[in-house]
Amino acid sequence: SSGSNQNLSSYNRSGWGTQSAAWVAGGTFTTSKNESEEYDGSTWTEGPNLNTARGDAAVGGPQTAAIFATGSRTTNVEFYDGTNWTAQPASPQVRSAAAGGGTQTSFVVAGGTTAGSPYYPISSTGEEWNGSSWTSAGALPAPQGSMNGSALGESESAVILAGGAKSPAGTPGYVPHVVTNTSLDYGGSSWTANPNIDTARVSPYMFGTTTAAVLAGGDTDNSGSTTTASEQWNGSVFVTGVSMATGRYTGGRAGTTTAGLVAGGYPGTNPSANATELYTGETTAINIETLTQS
Numbered sequence: 327s328s329g330s331n332q333n334l335s336s337y338n339r340s341g342w343g344t345q346s347a348a349w350v351a352g353g354t355f356t357t358s359k360n361e362s363e364e365y366d367g368s369t370w371t372e373g374p375n376l377n378t379a380r381g382d383a384a385v386g387g388p389q390t391a392a393i394f395a396t397g398s399r400t401t402n403v404e405f406y407d408g409t410n411w412t413a414q415p416a417s418p419q420v421r422s423a424a425a426g427g428g429t430q431t432s433f434v435v436a437g438g439t440t441a442g443s444p445y446y447p448i449s450s451t452g453e454e455w456n457g458s459s460w461t462s463a464g465a466l467p468a469p470q471g472s473m474n475g476s477a478l479g480e481s482e483s484a485v486i487l488a489g490g491a492k493s494p495a496g497t498p499g500y501v502p503h504v505v506t507n508t509s510l511d512y513g514g515s516s517w518t519a520n521p522n523i524d525t526a527r528v529s530p531y532m533f534g535t536t537t538a539a540v541l542a543g544g545d546t547d548n549s550g551s552t553t554t555a556s557e558q559w560n561g562s563v564f565v566t567g568v569s570m571a572t573g574r575y576t577g578g579r580a581g582t583t584t585a586g587l588v589a590g591g592y593p594g595t596n597p598s599a600n601a602t603e604l605y606t607g608e609t610t611a612i613n614i615e616t617l618t619q620s
Contacts (some may be wrong), residue, residue, distance in 0.1 A: 327604050327606070329603060329604045331370070331601055331602060332589060335599060336355040337576050337590060338592075340385045341577075341589055342388070342580050344580055346365075347364075347367075348578070349389045349580075350589050351363075351385075351394055351411075352383055357379075358380050360378070365602070374409070378404070378413075382398060382423040384397070390407060394406065396435060398422050415460065417435060421440060421449065423472050423473055425466075425485070426477055427484075431457035432457070432482045434452060435452060436512075436517070437450060446500070448470060448471035448499045450466040464515050467517060471503065472490050475576060484512075488541050489507065489508070489526065489527045489528055490528055491504060503548055505545070507525070509523055524555075525546065528544060528545050531577065531588045533582070533586045533588075534582050540586055541556060556569060558583065573594065574592055
């Protein structure tokens, strides 16, 4: 269902939180953005600006304890306490649209684009953040990028990612990149394979937890073919879910499988978007009747 529009109309934004206390920040249309916003369940209000304007960051945490890491091929990391953004020790690797998940004190980031035109190389390396410093983490099985919104996690030892782009041939990590249906799980030391998602996509909206999540929207060919398809993850398998109202990709997301949110993103037919959609979990009604025999 429809929610109120964001104040800033841009894409490549990143966000997290809950349906009634969400946040989004950054963006890259038409230039790199430093604006942030908060959602209270009904209205978006402007928040303080990031110290470094950028988009496609790896993020996690609630409105009062958020982390915004890398993005736009930078190493910058910032914390948000609900009032201010503050700079933190930089990530070792330049990244954009990497997979990330966790909290301000326990976070992991992996993959993503490490340079720009003309090759847009992607990485397989990863790092863990313990609240004060970065250390090398388990590498992805292969270089993978275009994962803004594709990953979530409760800590550096509990992260899931679904979708993204890989390079099938030629120099590892270089274009052409192709869309994948890969899903991976990070348990604190290595990435392991999950069952594949049904619809391969890049830069979708994934919200929930590592054991109960919704994967919605995305770009199915890495060139702007939006989808409205969603899938539900129950901790062991992906199954078809209800469709979004508008296909889009690379925006903010928040919430759970019973109260989720998708914010902004690129809808394909318009170079920017600020629309919000709210998700309510499917319910089942049971009607009990007494049968009598005559």
